[in-house]
Amino acid sequence: MTSGNTEHPTEDDLVLLFYGDTSPADEGRLAAHVDACDQCRPLWQDIQASLAAIDAAGSPEPPADFERVMWARVQREIEGMRPATNWWAPSVWMPVVTLAAVVLAVVATMRMPDDGAPPPAGDTTIASTQPERALLIAMDDHLERSELLLVEVMNAPTDTDAVRLGFEREAADDLLMSSRLYRQTAAHTGNVEFASMLEDLERVLVEIARGPSELNQNDLNTLRAHIEEEDLLFKMRVVTDEVRRRQQAIATVSEGDL
Amino acid sequence: MQLDDVAAVARARGGDQEAFKVLVDRHSRTLYRLAFRMTGKAEDAEDVVQETFIRAFRQLSRFEARSNVSTWLYRIAFNCAVDFLRSRPRRESATEDEALERMAPSATGPTVDDLVYAGQIGERMQVALGGLSEKERAAFLMRHYHGCSIEEIGSTLGMKTNATKHSIFRAVKKMRVAMQAFVAGREEPKERPGQWSAE
Numbered sequence: 001m002t003s004g005n006t007e008h009p010t011e012d013d014l015v016l017l018f019y020g021d022t023s024p025a026d027e028g029r030l031a032a033h034v035d036a037c038d039q040c041r042p043l044w045q046d047i048q049a050s051l052a053a054i055d056a057a058g059s060p061e062p063p064a065d066f067e068r069v070m071w072a073r074v075q076r077e078i079e080g081m082r083p084a085t086n087w088w089a090p091s092v093w094m095p096v097v098t099l100a101a102v103v104l105a106v107v108a109t110m111r112m113p114d115d116g117a118p119p120p121a122g123d124t125t126i127a128s129t130q131p132e133r134a135l136l137i138a139m140d141d142h143l144e145r146s147e148l149l150l151v152e153v154m155n156a157p158t159d160t161d162a163v164r165l166g167f168e169r170e171a172a173d174d175l176l177m178s179s180r181l182y183r184q185t186a187a188h189t190g191n192v193e194f195a196s197m198l199e200d201l202e203r204v205l206v207e208i209a210r211g212p213s214e215l216n217q218n219d220l221n222t223l224r225a226h227i228e229e230e231d232l233l234f235k236m237r238v239v240t241d242e243v244r245r246r247q248q249a250i251a252t253v254s255e256g257d258l
Numbered sequence: 259m260q261l262d263d264v265a266a267v268a269r270a271r272g273g274d275q276e277a278f279k280v281l282v283d284r285h286s287r288t289l290y291r292l293a294f295r296m297t298g299k300a301e302d303a304e305d306v307v308q309e310t311f312i313r314a315f316r317q318l319s320r321f322e323a324r325s326n327v328s329t330w331l332y333r334i335a336f337n338c339a340v341d342f343l344r345s346r347p348r349r350e351s352a353t354e355d356e357a358l359e360r361m362a363p364s365a366t367g368p369t370v371d372d373l374v375y376a377g378q379i380g381e382r383m384q385v386a387l388g389g390l391s392e393k394e395r396a397a398f399l400m401r402h403y404h405g406c407s408i409e410e411i412g413s414t415l416g417m418k419t420n421a422t423k424h425s426i427f428r429a430v431k432k433m434r435v436a437m438q439a440f441v442a443g444r445e446e447p448k449e450r451p452g453q454w455s456a457e
Contacts, residue, residue, distance in 0.1 A: 011431070012423070012427045015427055015430050019401055019402075019426075021423075047434065049437075049441040050433065050434040050437040050440075050441050051430070051433075051434075051437075053437040053440040053441055054383055054437060056379060057380040057382075057383045058379075060294035060300070061287075061290075062286070062303075062304070066286055066290060067286045070307060070308065070311070071279050071282045074278075074311045075275065077308070078311075081315065170316065
């Protein structure tokens with residue numbers, strides 16, 4: 001309440017009173033005041049009557065079969081979509097940690113050859129088992145999703161005052177934890193190039209996920225400049241190619257075993 | 259037995275679409291009313307409701323069991339509606355001055371007797387809502403129709419407590435101007451079948 005005991009309440013005080021947003025002490029004092037004050041009572045009655053008239057308007061009603069139609073529309077959109085994962089739930093991050101550790105162990109032993117040639121078919125570390133191939137596929141998926149996200153940011157419209165990054169922020173948030181795990185494991189296993197690329201990626205993901213949902217053109221240009229300065233998309237494509245080449249190598253060896 | 263909201267969310271999170279359908283069936287209508295008041299058009303309200311459920315599906319894992327599903331959906335719906343209004347071309351939304359001009363009572367305007375129908379009040383109110391800023395409108399609707407606390411409104415709209423209160427004050431002031439024609443005669447509007455019905 002902005003006025004003292006003996007002063008008249010403001011219109012705002014009375015709005016708070018109407019909605020029950022005053023303290024119990026203020027509520028009693030205000031109610032007593034408007035009851036007794038000829039000057040304030042008309043305003044109080046007017047506020048009550050105006051807001052009651054709004055209630056009297058009723059509500060807009062959708063068609064009778066609205067729920068059925070809405071479900072048909074929603075179902076079409078969510079078909080094949082999976083609810084986003086809550087990365088902080090142990091049931092989720094424990095397998096991710098395990099996955100990351102094994103993937104990076106595999107990747108660390110690969111150590112991309114300088115000449116780009118496939119490894120010898122008899123290399124049992126690489127061509128060992130199908131589970132390793134599955135892990136490489138998971139890594140491939142992570143890199144592909146990250147690349148798509150960055151491409152979307154790089155191609156966001158430039159002819160508007162502000163760009164909304166609603167879904168991009170969610171996607172960055174989803175990718176962040178797995179990216180961090182891959183990067184930490186890469187560092188532990190001595191895969192410096194891979195860890196460095198993931199560190200650059202992580203910085204950009206943090207910038208998107210923790211940044212504002214709406215960027216003006218200056219903010220967007222700064223974000224794009226960070227992606228370009230790091231040559232991030234190029235580095236990601238190089239690593240993605242390597243991961244795919246390794247998958248192919250494992251597949252070829254597996255077929256040869258049959 | 260019908261699933262309660264929290265159980266439906268838990269099962270939908272595991273990929274059970276029928277459980278998610280329970281939420282759509284149960285909350286579509288309320289969200290439509292909210293979306294209609296925010297956007298002012300039936301087809302826009304339907305789009306907002308659809309987008310609300312799609313976002314809710316994507317964010318199922320973020321729902322905390324101790325929260326209220328309705329409040330969670332309201333919050334998503336308000337954000338969807340605000341996004342929708344911002345993406346709408348400028349020319350479609352009346353300026354505040356234009357809207358206030360339209361809703362202010364005039365000497366040659368309809369009398370109270372002409373305006374007693376709920377549908378007309380509803381239309382008048384929708385024009386008045388259109389004259390509010392997005393945040394004023396959202397704050398007002400959340401407080402007036404959905405009983406959200408100042409803190410909940412502030413948290414949903416990203417505003418501090420004082421800014422939230424001032425949004426509500428400004429909204430009430432403008433809505434009172436719009437409703438003057440109905441208040442002057444102190445007449446209760448009659449019920450009229452049609453698009454608007456008692457809640």
